[in-house]
Amino acid sequence: MPSISVIRLLALAIFAVASASAVRAEVAGSGHSMAMEHHASHKDDFSFGEPSEARLAQRTVAITMTEMSFEPKILTVKPGEIVRFVITNSSDVDHEFTLGDKATQQAHRKEMAAMVTMPGMPPMHHHEANAVTVRAHESKEMTWKFGPAAQLEYDCNIPGHFEAGMTGALIVQ
Ligand SMILES: [Cu+2]
Numbered sequence: 001m002p003s004i005s006v007i008r009l010l011a012l013a014i015f016a017v018a019s020a021s022a023v024r025a026e027v028a029g030s031g032h033s034m035a036m037e038h039h040a041s042h043k044d045d046f047s048f049g050e051p052s053e054a055r056l057a058q059r060t061v062a063i064t065m066t067e068m069s070f071e072p073k074i075l076t077v078k079p080g081e082i083v084r085f086v087i088t089n090s091s092d093v094d095h096e097f098t099l100g101d102k103a104t105q106q107a108h109r110k111e112m113a114a115m116v117t118m119p120g121m122p123p124m125h126h127h128e129a130n131a132v133t134v135r136a137h138e139s140k141e142m143t144w145k146f147g148p149a150a151q152l153e154y155d156c157n158i159p160g161h162f163e164a165g166m167t168g169a170l171i172v173q
Helices: 003-039 104-116
Strands: 049-051 059-065 074-077 082-089 095-100 129-134 140-145 150-155 169-173
Touching: 059 095, 082 095, 082 129, 095 104, 095 140, 104 150, 129 140
Parallel strands: 059 082, 074 169
Antiparallel strands: 049 140, 082 140, 095 129, 095 150, 150 169
């Protein structure tokens, strides 16, 4: 039979372990917000256009996210056109919609891959104006004013998704 003091010691030990994990969770949490600040500090300076407002849009384009692809897969817009994207995720996994040229998309994929190494953190918190995360069975909007003629892409840069075919061609002409 353990004495009262042994039970008390055990209780103390359990409390200590619980507090330690709470501290760890807090540390992980602050690492996370640091990552978000890092993202937020990016200069919103895109060669392929700039964020705009839905009320200014000249056109609305519906995009559907399926299991690992976008519908439609090809889009054409005019230089300077303001397009409101309504992005619906009809799949069971979270996705993102990032507008950009190849270089921007590749840079974004690298960042996403780096973020996924943080234990327990979902790899999808970016506050760049050209990206939006759409959770499973949800819808989001993004309005973008396109720049000059260019070959762009809309990609999902959640690790593995672009590689699985989650990309669309966006031609500005
Ligand atoms: Cu995806």
